[in-house]
Amino acid sequence: MSAATFPHRVCPATGRVIASAAEPLIKVNAVVAVVSLLIGAVAALLLVLTRWQAVHLLPAEWYYRILGVHGMNMLIFFIIYFEMAVLWFAGTILLNSRPANPKLGWFSFALMIIGTGLVQWAQWAGKADVLFTSYPPLKAHPLFYLGIILFAVGALTVTGLFFASLVIAKREKTYEGSVPLVVYGAVTAAIIAVITLLHGAIIYIPTFLWSVGLIKSVDPQVYRLIWWGLGHSSQQINVAAMVAVWYMLSALTIGGVVLNEKVSRSAFVLYVLFISMASAHHLLVDPGFGPAWKIVNTSYFMYMAVLASMIHGFTVPAGMELGMRLRGFTDGLFGWLRRAPWGDPGFSALVFSVVVFGFVGGITGVTIGTEQINIIAHNTMRIPGHFHATVVSGTAMAFMGATYYLLPLVFQRKVAFWGLAKAQPYLFAIGMLLLSMGMTFAGSFGVPRRHWDISFSQALFDVQFNPAVDITLAVMGIGGILAVIGALSFIAIAVKSVFFGEKITTWETGKPILGIPQGLTNPPVHAPNVDEINDALHADSRGIAGATPGTLVLVGVFLLAFVVYYFTNWKLLSFLWKVG
């Protein structure tokens, strides 16, 4: 296997070729991601304790400032640095190949770090109290915009290097056939990243010029249109990267398989085709666009990207179910789930990521992204309620699960605080679930997002929210505290493992080791006659239930919840004033 001609080592568990030039790039990006997560999580605690009106911790000025810090560090820095690590990983290790031009890789990393530094300075120094969306005519210090531009240029270059790595692997024939599905997903994410970052360039460059006085004004509606071409489309990077990580964790933890390459790959293609339309989700009650434009765009041209997610929402659990059945866990509808390794944080994180993303994030997202229903959701707490269930409970949770495998695989360290690590996904997922639900219900009563004081003590007119709002905010607060504890636990585990963890370069298969997920010490193997069993499970006589009856039941429940939530919202809408 290791006929590789470049400096490398061979992974003891998976037999993969790990290029020496790729490893440090993966590591630095992962480390900076965790540092950003730390800043974001501390900010999160302060925010939760301020929005929980009964506590109301921060003064107004600092609430808005920290809100900007949280948005930037979480959504931009934590997520994107981690994605850079994923790209280096998928473009090299998953293909047994080497990175293209590591020098340029380091240069791009440096650009991103400088950009990050400028943004942090501007925000903490109070030079950019414009939140992370910075809608003009609100204006920040020029270095804030410049920092974002540098960061984006760096990220764009890394994306380019990822494509170059693919070419190298293809040319040097480091793999047979087509790239693995996980890499295919990463390619999807990278293509979307290019589209997204170009939007970023189109909007941040003029905004920067405006901030230094070279351009007279930036049209607020055009800004919102193009900025969300960056802001929302980039969420599809997160979705594609997350789905790729789902397939990866499913394979590593329980031997999940790909049911059908054609179906899964087509679904990824749908993401690419329709994604740049998503900007419209944020403009549904804006004055700049007419109904036809809004309908076509908000639905990604007839919900084709939603279709893609619903397909992955089936194929991922079905692949897990089939993988387990092929390993002999065949009892009943859900024996495969019951007997899965729930103590493996890679596995529990995967399951929570799939479930919360689908049931909470997905359903609320499609519903509030409906042209008319957005009237009862725009800029209320329903919005953060939705995206903490997607990018946080979905993407961030999946990334955390992946980290438990990357620590031994790439960093060659045991996972520290193993007992805590086993509990961490549960803490984070339950906390996030409560936070999301609390926010969503508060928003349904009209509680605004990005708002310091819903007791309106300094306002001209009094406003008294329904007392139920206090309860929803308390649920949000308690959930938020749990989630922050979950996030801080993750950070403690990651930092301890990376910097002070027990070094482990090789281990014997079949013997459980504390601190190494079971999927690595006992790699899930299918029965020797796996193709036979597979054919039997797919026999026509099994009818529509096919090889994965359990999953079919699960997606049925999902669809039911979706239909009920969706039409309930239309009903609520119909009680309002007539508007048109």
Place this chain on the structure above:
Amino acid sequence: MLTKVHSGLDPAPGVWWKPAHKAEKVWVAIAFAWCMVLFAMMPLWHWKGGQNPSGIRRRVDPQAFYARTVEFATQYKVGEDRGIPIVAPPAGADVYLTGMTYQWYPILQLQAGAKYRLHMSSLDLNHGFSLYPLNVNFQVMPGYDYALEVTPTASGDFRIICNEFCGIGHHTMVGRVIVVDGTGKTLADNATAVIRDREAK
């Protein structure tokens, strides 16, 4: 190693476009049908439903829009609350509302069941129109006139909460809309009570 059964980490066999199994086909078909329902609901609601964010939308100079609002307020002024005029336009009138840091100008007094054309814009930054307690939300943007046909359905004393971040005083930006019913009673009981309370203070 290219087995038929493989994971997402393995390279896919050269020919990977195998036909999907029945269960997958059924799910994809159901999901597709549901997506079509999701899509159809929006045009359908424009046709049959009562709440749509359509409106008449045009560009406008912020100063000119504000001037028009002041003119409108002077024309139909019936009173004042905290220095802000209360304005009662006749049914069917064009109504103007300007958002500015950190105030909604003027206070509107509308009749339940009557239709108005409500023009909204901003003098300075983005603001958010959020009608409390109904939870009706629109983006209010400088340079754009968003004119929506509105018909209040019941009387009451409403608030407009700003729900787009507009600076350090964002959370103090609250406006007022009064809806009176057509039967001579100026306000619903609960709303009158609120006003009585306030006057007593």
